[in-house]
Amino acid sequence: MNLFAEIRALVISALDDMVAKGELPQGLDFTAVAVEPPRDAAHGDMATNAAMVLAKPAGQQPRQIAEGLAGRLMADPRVAGADVAGPGFLNLRLDAAVWHSLTRAVLLAGKEYGRASIGQKQKVNVEFVSANPTGPMHVGHVRGAVVGDALANLLAFAGWDVTREYYINDGGAQVDVLARSAYERYREALGLEPEIREGLYPGDYLIPVGEALKAKYGDSLLDKGEQYWLAEVRDFATEQMMAMIREDLAALGVRMDLYSSEKALYGTGQIEAAIQRLRDMDLIYEGVLEPPKGQLPEDWEPREQTLFRSTAHGDDVDRPVKKSDGSWTYFAPDIAYHYDKVSRGYDQLIDIFGADHGGYVKRMKAAVSALSGGKVPLDIKLIQLVKLFKGGQPFKMSKRAGTFVTLREVVEQAGADVTRFMMLTRKNDVALDFDFDKVLEQSKDNPVFYVQYANARINSVLRKAREAGWIVEDATLSGVDLSGLTHPAELALIAKMAEWPRLVEIAAKGNEPHRVAFYLYELASDLHSLWNRGNDELSLRFVQDSESASLPKIALARATGVVISAGLAILGVTPVEEMR
RNA sequence: GGCCCCGUAGCUCAGGGGAUAGAGCGACCGCCUCCUAAGCGGUAGGUCACAGGUUCGAAUCCUGUCGGGGCCGCCA
Structure with missing residues (x-):
């Protein structure tokens, strides 16, 4: 409703x-x-x-x-x-009766209240995280993971057919570096001194990979040339890294529907096919780019490359799809990957990128526009930085100093629920402060607590009612005569609940899951406000002397709890029944 | 130099064509013999960076300027 x-x-x-x-x-x-x-x-x-x-x-x-x-x-x-x-x-x-019937409708709909159909079952693909499979996920990935997951939840609730997808960058040079790094750990596992040269990944997380390589291959890879072991070690290590990343995501409560591999695009002709399709539209040519304005890279010299005419689809300059040595640029498999997504029949694509990929937006949109004949919109959400704090002081992280903060550490420190909520308390394109102390603080500074506390209060009311022997199941409450709910503070709370379906639609249309978090804060605020009025006006308390006087109030409280739960479900946050 | 994002109360931020621009923190004043005061009510605090433009109407859209951040051929 x-x-x-x-x-x-x-x-x-x-x-x-x-x-x-x-x-x-x-x-x-x-x-x-x-x-x-x-x-x-x-x-x-x-x-x-x-x-x-x-x-x-x-x-x-x-x-x-x-x-x-x-x-x-x-x-x-x-x-x-x-x-x-x-x-x-x-x-x-x-008329007050409108508010009463709305409250009833909320109780009857339960967690389905607010579900929308504006998505019209259209297929939307949300690609997010897509962290390189070269190590554990770190804080930088957390926000994108949460925003993507919450957005997917939101779109599903608003009537879209959603696919959550992770693009594994397993086709580039960085997985070769991973392989070499893992190989050193393999040597270490065999009792040799590892040579973690400059440019390799030094992290301890590769030690078990080295052990596993030893278990699988014994010493058969030892003292062999790279050409002998690189591909195998690379595949093995990448798989291990992805297993770790899946666990990291699971710890955050994120589950992907699909993992797509960049490497799988090579050798199958998919990249060639995508480029050929662009070529057929006269969007591929051999040419030399203008040097970038401003300070030039020192070794810049004009070279002929294979270029995508992205300017024909809104980009500022054409972009290379092949390096001067004839191999593909990173952009080429990306084009092929997005072409693949288009070919799979999605009506809409969404990419969640880090803000440092901002320069990529126009060319990616240009590619999708060209490859889909302008039919499939691509929305790219850029996720700004998370600045870490502890007790109000900036929390510096550096790989070298060993204060490298992983996603796992954040979740272990703050908990998945708190982390997820906090990550949605800012619009995606604004930097966000995350204070390890503050997010665990139980005060109204902390929006997570504030919302959870409202829900806990509601559950407290329900507990009291049950202790009194009253029946406060939704089916019963929805049949209660609510005409006694007339106070402005009560009606204000109902009016706020009435906004929920509208908010879902607005947030979904704009791909803006943070709006849900802000809404929940407002809803909680109205609940707390009404609660405290009960201090002065006994008639506003949720629990009254008699069952008949209480039930309408409890129906209101319970309905509010239903909406809070529905909202938290979209954020992927578990409602708490009781504060501890 | 080009492109992208940001600039709203002392601070952190919502709002992104509509009325007198909101919230939290901080400041000040109040509210518990009573369902969780982990909360609530009130007061003070604003040329919505600046200048033009579009509109019946602009914090919101367009152009330009200033300030902060990010990115900028053969890295991914």
């Missing part, structure tokens, strides 16, 4: 009637007509901009349209008041 959608439908039908009666001209476009929560609660429960939006095309004064609209809306039992205000807003007050 999306109350805003219902009232908007009511407004539209009233407008249709005005057209039918000749009060408005034919052929007006109503798409810009919105029904929204007013900025100021004093303005009522909902506001519509209909009169202002239509004034010009209709050639009438906003007030005139608003008056006609108000009269018709008032005829509906749901509307208790309709006042023209400001430059032509129509402020609506809703």
Whole structure:
């Protein structure tokens, strides 16, 4: 039940009637007509901009349209008041019964309340994390992982058919480095002194890989040339790294639907096919790029390369797909990979990248635009840095100093739930501070706690009720007469719940999961506010002397808990029943 | 030099065509014999970086400027 959608439908039908009666001209476009929560609660429960939006095309004064609209809306039992205000807003007050039936609807729908269908079962692919398989995941990956996962949850809830995908960069030079590093650990496992040369990965996490290599190959790889063992060790080590990464992701509560391999694109003709398709559209040519402006790389010299005419699809310069030695650039398999995604029939692609990949956005969009004939939109979310703090002091991390923070350490320190929530308390393109002490603090500074505390209070109410022997199952509560819920603080809480389905749609349309976290904070705030009013006004307490007086209040509390749980589920956070 | 992101209260940030721009922290003043005060209420605090433009209406869209960050051929 999306109350805003219902009232908007009511407004539209009233407008249709005005057209039918000749009060408005034919052929007006109503798409810009919105029904929204007013900025100021004093303005009522909902506001519509209909009169202002239509004034010009209709050639009438906003007030005139608003008056006609108000009269018709008032005829509906749901509307208790309709006042023209400001430059032509129509402020609506809703009958208390509307709020009561909404509360009932929440209880009946349970965790399905707010589920939307705007996705229309369209297939969307969310590619995220895609960390190089050369080591454990570190803090830098955490935010992207959480944002991607929460976004996938959100889109699924809003009616999309979602695939979560991880692109394994196992085709480039870095996995050769991994192989060489693992090989040294293999030698170490055999009792030799490892030579961790400059440029190799020094991390301890490769020691068990060396052991495993020893277990598998004995000393058969020893004293052999690289050409003999490189491919095998590379595949073996990559697999081990991916196993570790999967475990890291699992610790964060992230599960992928699909792992796609870059290496698998080589040798299958997929890269060639993707490039050929671009060539068929005359988007591939041999050429020499202009030198970049500003400071030149010292060894810069003009060279002929195979270039993708990305400028034809909105990029600033054309991009090389082949190096001057004839091998593919990193971009080429990326093109092939995105072509593969397009070919798999997705209606929409989303990539979650680190902000340092910002320079890649235009060329990637250009490639997808070209390869899909402009049919498949690609949205790329750039994830800004997470700055670590401890007790308010910057927490410096450096691989060399050994203060290299892994994802696992973050989860072990802060917990997956806290980590996930915190990662969503900022818009993706703004840097985020993460303080190891503060996120565990039990105060309202800490939004995770604040929301969880609201839920704990609700559960406390339910516990008390059960102790009193009252039946507070959803099925029972949804049948309770709620007409006693009339206080503004109670109705404000219900009104906030009414916003949930609308918020889901807005957040999903914009691929903005952080909005859910902010919404939950507001909802929790309304709950806490009402709770504390119970200090002064006993009639506002959730638990009253009698069962009949309590049940409507408890229904309200329980409904709020349902929405909190639904929201937390999208964030991938477990609601707590009790604070400890 | 080019491209991308950011600039909103002392601080950290929401809001991204609509009314008198919001929240938390910090400051100040209040609220527990009472469901969890781990909370709540109130006060003070703003030329929404700046300048133009589009619009009935701009913090929001466009252009430019300034400031902070990121990226910038054969790295992934």
